[in-house]
Amino acid sequence: PYNGPSADEVFQKRKKFLGPSLFHFYQKPLNIVEGKMQYLFDETGRRYLDAFAGIVTVSCGHCHPDILNAINEQSKLLQHATTIYLHHAIGDFAEALAAKMPGNLKVVYFVNSGSEANELAMMMARLYTGSLEMISLRNAYHGGSSNTIGLTALNTWKYPLPQGEIHHVVNPDPYRGVFGSDGSMYAKDVQDHIDYGTSGNVAGFIAETIQGVGGAVELAPGYLKSVYDIVRKAGGVCIADEVQTGFGRTGSHYWGFQTQDVVPDIVTMAKGIGNGLPLGAVVTTPEIASVLATKIQFNTFGGNPVCSAGGLAVLNVIDKERRQTHCAEVGSHLIQRLKDLQKRHDIIGDVRGRGLMVGIELVTDRKDKTPAKAETAVLFEQLRELGILVGKGGLHGNVFRIKPPMCFTKDDAAIVAKLYKKEEAGRKKVMEEEEDEDDTFEDAVCSKTPARVNTPLSVITEAFENLADLLKPDISTDEDGLSLDAFCSA
């Protein structure tokens, strides 16, 4: 049993000693004390089905045994020494990662986060091309560090500081974008930006293939292929930000960029690569990588033995447990079910995504697509009450993001058995109330899970059915007195 401080004590200490820019989900913040595969537990032992994976980070499952084992074994031997000495783990990991890459993408730099990866990618693009001008998409998120904040194009995250030589082109968003699903028209906008807004030469173009923070927006078909040609003709390099879309999550492909049939010049990654370890990477060609050889590019923790051992274990688990195929199967099932739900509920304006990277956009009217901000905030709270943790995103905070850990295999059965013991003690009442033996999303995700466990889909349905009751006027502020707007866009 948990003997630590109460949720309120944890929250008060965090408010007192941590920076005021931190935000939290839920009016009454959730205190998570343990995680096992796709489940999280609060301090009372209540179990939640985690459909957000710590912001798409816990790729293989919380505390996955193989990954924990690799981290523990390496920690016992050596935690850290830096790349000033030799150690086999960094090379082994880099080799395995390079093997996952197409073409000549064979040189790896390890860093500690997605922002660092994109900083480094931008630095290489600028040094390699001799141009400073970068292009990124509106509605993109590429980081919060001083340079990547410029690439990011969502005002919630942008402090008024110099953003440097960055052009934000029209977002090829099939649902809200001005050109609908016509990838070639959006590509033309990139050409226009280069012609009118730059010297004619650019350093590079960066994009996610499915925008994560922006609300699971999949780029219009054919967009990247045309844009990569345009950018390369203008002397630039093409960067794929795979921080959220990589490692099989899209189901149809291992990397998001493959869904648009392109090969980038630089690929950046983080989050899922470490299943929770602070780890990021940049993979590029030997030619582009060589621009950094004129000086020293050093990163104290980049590729440290523990992170490298853990990262290699992640790659192995994804292969061994056939996560990509699994994401394709489970994801298409989920998306289909959500589309069925959309037919019954006008508030669901759009259901989109690929594999286990899914978005549900809520609107108050389908014609004008007015963001259903308040309704999303209320449903979000309701889902938590029902034991389901999803994410929220988009400029208006009106998109649910469903991106669970990609887990569940026979090998997990032993862990699951343990979970049930724990649940029996802590959640009997909730379980009884939530009995639901329908053929559901979770049945597909977790074939070993007894049917009595509630499912994201039935919970979402339930929440939607009760929407009218849920919409009470007292949600205008959260506990910290944040406005509804701030709350919705966090």
Ligand code: PMP
């Ligand atoms: N790129 C994308 C697509 C992201 O979603 C994020 C984080 N949300 C980042 C970069 C930045 O990663 P980090 O928070 O690890 O710096």
